Amino acid sequence: MLHSILVHSHSGLRYIVLGLLIYAIFNAWSLRFNYTKQDKLINLFAMVFCHVQLLLGIMLMFLSDKVNYGEGWMKNAQTRFYGMEHLLGMLAAITLITLGRRFAEGKELPADKHKVIKKYYLIGLILILISIPWPFREVLGAGWF
Numbered sequence: 344m345l346h347s348i349l350v351h352s353h354s355g356l357r358y359i360v361l362g363l364l365i366y367a368i369f370n371a372w373s374l375r376f377n378y379t380k381q382d383k384l385i386n387l388f389a390m391v392f393c394h395v396q397l398l399l400g401i402m403l404m405f406l407s408d409k410v411n412y413g414e415g416w417m418k419n420a421q422t423r424f425y426g427m428e429h430l431l432g433m434l435a436a437i438t439l440i441t442l443g444r445r446f447a448e449g450k451e452l453p454a455d456k457h458k459v460i461k462k463y464y465l466i467g468l469i470l471i472l473i474s475i476p477w478p479f480r481e482v483l484g485a486g487w488f
Contacts (some may be wrong), residue, residue, distance in 0.1 A: 344379050345406065346406045347406065348409075349399055349402055349403050349406065350476035351390070352399055353396065353399040353400055353403055354485070355477050356395065356396050357391065357398065357475060359392055360389070360392045360393055360396050360471070361468070361471070361472075363389040363392055364389050364393075364440070364467065364468045364471070365428065365468070366385060366389070367385050367386050367389040367460060368460070368461055368468065369462050370382060370385055370457075371386075371457040371458070371460040371461040372461055373457070373458075373462065375453065375457070376453055376454060378453035378456045378457065379451050382452055382456075382457075383448075385388050386444050386447065386460055386464075387408065387444070389440070389464065390440050390441055390444050392443075393436075393437045393467075394437065394441075394482075396433075397433060397434070397437050400429075400430075402432065404426075404430070407425070408427045409421060409422065409425040409488075410425045411426070413428055417423075424476065425476070426476065429476060432470050432471070432473060432474030433471065433474050435437050435484055436466075436467040436468070436471045436472055436474065437467065439463050439464075439465055439467040439470070440463060440467040442463060443459055443460055443462065443463020443464055444460065444463075446463070447459040447460045447461045447463075453468070459480065464487050
């Protein structure tokens with residue numbers, strides 16, 4: 344029961360995370376000459392939802408049979424993906440997103456803040472898109488939700 348709730352939450356929340364990241368990137372791309380409280384909140388919510396998604400994923404690691412560090416786990420595409428590739432890709436992406444927000448807050452000029460968010464969030468988004476077990480990657484056994 345808990346496993347099913349976590350899987351559906353983790354799978355569904357990915358779309359909110361992707362939407363928030365895309366919104367934050369497009370917002371930063373607008374290159375406005377001010378950095379409003381709304382900009383700050385958009386970037387914060389994108390980062391926080393990434394962290395919530397990470398926590399759900401870590402909980403799933405302990406409950407899912409897709410993550411199995413037994414003998415030969417690196418030879419199996421599914422266990423290698425979920426046990427290493429997915430985890431490391433998402434950790435790298437969320438680290439970049441977190442650092443990007445932190446570095447942006449330290450900048451003086453609004454244009455510089457937007458530039459940092461754009462760069463770090465875009466690289467993080469690309470890493471996330473690469474690391475998601477999309478349904479068209481049949482061997483991974485994941486669905487749309």
